[in-house]
Amino acid sequence: MKGETEKQADYNLFERVQNGDMVAFNELVEKYKQRLMNVITRMIQSNEEAEDIVQETFVRVYQHRASFDFKHCFSTWLYTIALNLARNELRKRKRFKFFDIFDLKGNEAEIAVEMDMPSNLPQILQKAVDTLPEKYKTAFILRDIEELPYEEVAKVMNIPLGTVKSRVNRARALLREKLKPRMEEYNALSKGTLLPVSLL
């Protein structure tokens, strides 16, 4: 019910945008920019580039506002544009691989360094999410971080519903496996143990 109301509100706003109302456009930007940033930043692991992509998404929405089909959900359309742009960016990166001096340490080493500080669990989890394969990561971010319904994730990713469920399940299992040892340490410390479980 809440979803339907939100959907209708988006339609109303977008109709106003189609009629040239920039206030309505600004409202849509305010409503969705943080959500898009959350998804795209996690996808491409760069805040500046994610911001550029989110900007480009809104510009594309404005450019193609006349071609929007009201049969579809506005947020689905928006996420699809953003994800396509992010995928293009990732593809471009693969083609022209840039080396950062910090990358030379290796991602795993960085995770390990951060994992030595169990109090920073969300950051550790974020790093673990970054290491997931792209197809699992996209489904996982949209479902578990953005909390979109499975049906919408399927539409955004243009894959069957069953495939989405399976990918999300697989991503969760992978994350749990990656974090398992550190989680135990974290739990032990949070229960007042002075030393990590592995040293006991």
Next chain:
Amino acid sequence: MRCRKVRSFLSAYSKSELTEARHRAIFEHLESCPECRRMEAGFREVNGALKKIPAAQISADFNSRLLSRITDERYREVRTKAFLPKQAPVIGMRRMAPVLATFCLMLAFVLTGGIEKLLVPDQEYMVAQQDAPLNELDNRYMTVTPDAGRTLSQHESKHWRFDRQVARANRVRGYMNQLAGANTFGGTAPWSPDRKTLLDRLGLGFNTTYRHQPIIRTYIAPQTDGVKEVQQIY
């Protein structure tokens, strides 16, 4: 339910995404299986940590930069509409394609001297015309059938003027023969026109005015007995 099957549902269980019946079945299994319970706790930990992941940072000038880009976009749209109507190039090219093709063909025709060929008569044809007249006229005169003129038209013959004159001559010949009683069996046929009508048709009637100079000055009418010469009809 076996452990292996239960474990495939544990992540969904931890998120409460299962149906009520399956949820209850897994709950009952977890109560009796410490290993699966530990796994389920792992999923819960991950879920809890996910909620604590900080939101991505957005720079303070995000909106102003976006507004600037949208303004550029609006300006470009207005400028495009002002100088180039929407979809005009596509439709224009579709409509212009046959026009351009015709224009190119016409240009090629002019450049290769096609117009001159059209305007200036063919010299060979002109020479043939000059040489032909006598023989052709004779031949046509002798071979023409009485009603041939009626079927001739400007489009059917290059020599339509000549043919028309021949046809008229044939008609005149027919009328003269009727006046003279020829082509009848011993007198005027019941279906033949009367004398007044024939004279009218010949342009000799009371109310008839002759508008064209006939080419026939002398006509030799075939008769049953001997040759009768009809001279100076008009």
